[in-house]
Amino acid sequence: MIRYNLRCENDHHFDGWFRSSEGFDTLKKAGQVTCTQCGSVSVEKALMAPGVATSEAKRDLHTPRNPQEKALEDLRRQVEENSDYVGMSFAAEARAMHDGSAPTRAIHGEAKLEDARKLLEDGIPVAPLPFRSRQRAN
Structure with a gap:
């Protein structure tokens, strides 16, 4: 990441x-990168310094150290507690719910970029999450 x-x-x-x-x-070309404050899709990379892992960071990788990390961790927890992880079946599950052939429920999972693009083109609302699922199987 x-x-x-x-x-x-x-x-x-x-x-x-x-x-x-x-x-x-x-994602930027698809209009999926938006400002967290005003919603603008005119977003650019700003100048930044590279992150270097310290021994402290290596020791405690899952403890948020700033408000943005805490917000991401809170979002992850909310998503994982309130939706079903469907893995690589995400696109098929989302399409089935949209078509009415599966009961509607909150889901999260993995999707190939082209599958996510097809969902959006077909009017099926999906959005990328700013983190990987911990349930992801490798």
Whole structure:
């Protein structure tokens, strides 16, 4: 995962987490990168220093150290507690619920970029989460 310092056209500064540089570019082109304060889709990477892991950071990787990390951890906890993890079946499950062939419920999981794009093109509302699921199987 890559963390970028971002800035919108209204000079709001915020962080964003992406799987890769290409992932950021793809999501930005699709209008999926928006300002956390005003919702603007005119977002650019801001100048940032590289992060270097210290022994303290290595010791406690899951403890948030700033308000943004705490907010992300709180969001993760809320998503995991209030939705079903469906793994790589996410696109199929979302489509089945949209079509009415499966009961509607909150879900989260994994999807290939092209599958997520098809869902959006078909009017099925989905959004990327700014973190990976802990339930992800490798």
